[in-house]
Amino acid sequence: MKLAELLSQKRIVLPLEAESLEEGVRRVLHQMQLTPAGGVSLDGFSESDLRKPSPRTLLVVERGGEGAVAGLGISPEPLPGEGGEAVRIILIIHAGRRSRIREEALDALVDLLADPEVESALLTADSKATVLGLSRLMGFRLAGEMRVGDYMTPLSYRIFPDTPIGEVADLMARKSLAAVPVVGKGLEVLGIITSGEALKHTLAGRGGGSSQTTLARDVMSRSVLCVTEDQNLNDAATMMSNRDLAQMPVVREGEIVGFLTREAVLRALLSD
Numbered sequence: 001m002k003l004a005e006l007l008s009q010k011r012i013v014l015p016l017e018a019e020s021l022e023e024g025v026r027r028v029l030h031q032m033q034l035t036p037a038g039g040v041s042l043d044g045f046s047e048s049d050l051r052k053p054s055p056r057t058l059l060v061v062e063r064g065g066e067g068a069v070a071g072l073g074i075s076p077e078p079l080p081g082e083g084g085e086a087v088r089i090i091l092i093i094h095a096g097r098r099s100r101i102r103e104e105a106l107d108a109l110v111d112l113l114a115d116p117e118v119e120s121a122l123l124t125a126d127s128k129a130t131v132l133g134l135s136r137l138m139g140f141r142l143a144g145e146m147r148v149g150d151y152m153t154p155l156s157y158r159i160f161p162d163t164p165i166g167e168v169a170d171l172m173a174r175k176s177l178a179a180v181p182v183v184g185k186g187l188e189v190l191g192i193i194t195s196g197e198a199l200k201h202t203l204a205g206r207g208g209g210s211s212q213t214t215l216a217r218d219v220m221s222r223s224v225l226c227v228t229e230d231q232n233l234n235d236a237a238t239m240m241s242n243r244d245l246a247q248m249p250v251v252r253e254g255e256i257v258g259f260l261t262r263e264a265v266l267r268a269l270l271s272d
Contacts, residue, residue: 191220
């Protein structure tokens, strides 16, 4: 996702007319249709979300909500702020919860905005079209590939090999779980029990079978295909499709931390 995909002409305020830095930020946010013109204060942003690439440029990161969008304001005169600031360029990045905008990308954007050539090109831009034609800035990539960790369901429950299957089935029924991992002492994945397997052994128990003494280790599927949080979501989706898997365990340094479900992958791919 490049900056050009987030910043349209209607989200550029040129020239930015404001009496103060705070008012300038409010006007850009208003142009982005994120807040009413008088409904935000710089005090509401953390220090890490207000970054100064140079004395004349301010990068504001607005978090929350969904999706990603950007706004830009360029003032013909310095906008006075606290501590004698004299900002003229205000770039606001709205980073939604699943926008895939990483902190390292924001750090790299700060470095780019600090480049005198980029800053000068913005300050001398005479139109919105000129701003959108700045290839170094507009071509900057803010968001990377979709990763498994952004779309997994965090792990809530785990069981151990000696847990009776009756307890496992009861847990899955009460919590509406499609699958539960069986883990070892180091929380490493030993196997998986699905709701289908739990149902089969529950029926056996109701028919007078020996399932009442059956343990998780006797039922679990030991051949488990796992993915990591940093793995590409498209690659994980391909594996799930090729093997007809409804869910896959997600691991971090060998320890299970969640599940990637078929439904979550489908929603992610369609929204992207």
